[in-house]
Amino acid sequence: MKTFHCSHCQQLVFFENVRCLHCAAPLAYLPEASEMGALEPEADGTWIAATLPEGLRRWRLCANYGMHDVCNWAVLASDPQALCRSCRLTRIIPNLDSPGHRTAWYRLEAAKRRLLYTILGLGLPLDAATSGEGRLQFEFLDDSVRTYGDRQRVLTGHDNGIITIAVAEADDVERERRRHELNEPYRTLVGHFRHEIGHYYWDRLIASGQELLEFRRLFGDERADYAEALERHYRAGPPSDWATRFVSAYASTHPWEDWAETWAHYLHMIDALETASVAGLSLQPARRDEPTLDEAADPLRRTDPDFGALLASWYPLTYVLNNLNRGLGLPDSYPFVLSAPAIDKLRFVHSIVVRMGPRRAGSTPDPARA
DSSP states (O other): OOOEEOTTTOOEEOTTOSBOTTTOOBEEEETTTTEEEEOEEOTTSOEEOTTSOTTSSEEEEOHHHHTTSOOOBEEETTOOOSSOTTGGGEEEOOOTTSTTHHHHHHHHHHHHHHHHHHHHHHTOOOOTTOOSTTOOEEEEEOTTSEETTEEOOOOOEEETTEEEEEGGGGSHHHHHHHHHHTTOSOOOHHHHHHHHHHHHHIIIIITTSTTHHHHHHHHOOTTSOHHHHHHHHHHHOSOTTGGGTOSSTGGGSOHHHHHHHHHHHHHHHHHHHHHHHHTTOOBOOSSTTSOOBOTTOOTTTOSOOOHHHHHHHHHHHHHHHHHHHHHTTOOOSOOOOOOHHHHHHHHHHHHHHHHHSOOOTTOOOOGGGO
16 A cells, blocks of 8 residues: 555545545545645635646546545546546445444445555456446345345455445454364454455456466366365365465365465555555664565555565565554454465466456556556
């Protein structure tokens, strides 16, 4: 995530802010400009971002901004859609009559916006303007919703473009209970979004493309029975040597899950490295055998798409993150060890992303791709 400043007073602001705490200017994220903009109201109900060039100056607030206070994105005034590029992807929202569900909806949308910030920055296709089979959509469901005619526990997952996130995952206590129950070192809301969209991009970028054979060489044959693999995983657990071949225990379940876990891990890396870079973080240890970090290691704006450079920046950053957390008495923020096979899989994901969504140094996302 890049560092943002109020375009009115230059105060530091954050991706989730709706108002500058210094000058009180209303703020909104302007996805076509990739900026948090300070907005000035117009008589016709539109808003002006005065510092932006013509064509990116006039906006409307997302309908979920004013009506429900769960969004802080804006829509170009020329766009006929009432919802922003993130909210229009949500097909089903939580039942707002249930206690706590409005807060859950806000947390779900906030995590989705962080996901889409990275996806748009990488230039990957979203198909937001299309309809029909395989279109990317999100459903936020709770166990009281009748799905497929029967009342059943809602499971987070992906099916042909539709990503379902269980509303219970937005509850910190319930999510932590499930993390312990499943013996997972890492379980977060944004992690769910990054994992599930990995399944969407497998269908979109791998399933029928020229990369399928290479995928099978690295991840295995996805034609193996998925239901059987899932049942085996929850009955017997991961293989004892999973850490030598996979990025996580769950990745060992099936090649599809291996891909989704690896994809999510890659997005973790991209987001954290961008944050470190734009914040000017660098490591200059006293000893040569300790990790160093170049403050220019921003993967979203790097003109050199080399995976080795990205990985060389990643190791020292995780060293700092984990040791800072330990100093505060918190669990490691990065509870992973990357084996050589896992790194090869991450390199494959990187090659797909570079090929399908070339990085644009300092440029804004192309609306035609989403």
